[in-house]
Amino acid sequence: MRLTGTLTVPLPPEEALSLFTARGEERWADGWRPRFPVPTEDDTEPGTVFETGAHGEATVWVVLGRRSGRSISYARVTPGSRAGTVTVTLEPAGERGEASEVTVTYDLTPLTGEASRELEEFAAGYPAFLASWKAAIEAFLSAAEDGSG
Template identity: 60%
Template sequence: MRATLHVPLPPEAAFRLFTARGEREWVPGWEPVFPVRTPDDTAPGTVWLTSSGEEATTWLVASRDFPRSVSYARITPGARAGTVTAALAAADSGSKVTVTYDMTPLTPAAASALDEFAADYPSFIRSWEKLIGAHLA
């Protein structure tokens, strides 16, 4: 799944919005927990945990090319595993950010839920653009 949003900041400033700590600024309820002291939440190998409802997800920074891209591996046991990548490029009046989710379901029930997520993915990413815009306003 891939979709693009616009952020009215240059990539050097927009990059932070797509990090574990930076998402706290605009994602309601986003509270990553770092199991060890983590001065740089974008350093490859950095791990953090999130939870939502009955699901717990472990995240790992897979790669970082500041300010062009950051990739995360994520595993939600019994549900799904895969990667999330945010690729940033300078654009008129800000940045074009392409967000790619490459997920594998771990159960048949998770496959159905992932199909629903994929069907709504473009509106999911549009919601990010709205939330970031409201945060920056």
């Protein structure tokens, strides 16, 4: 199942991309706590592996590729549930490129019948899912701007 949607972030792509890295997402995504089995300085380095337990599910992630300031892609496997990729691509938005249009594509394969049903539910709520990302990022940036974040 391939799901693609967009959101706008009020930062230029070079700054906004950091919000979609393993450590960057931790700043705004509730419950997102990446764990690196091998110490790593650069969480965008292709081949970097990390694990998450967000939403009560253990997921293993591998950075597949990156384009500085423009995109990052991950492989992700939630054992016994689903596997696939997530790609985040940023393009300048606004008159002077002061914002970013962020395209997020999940390409997931269910590993069980139950996972197939769960993916159908995820697909139905995908626009709301991305809207929640936008709201969380804006709240984080607002708090950071006023010094409370």
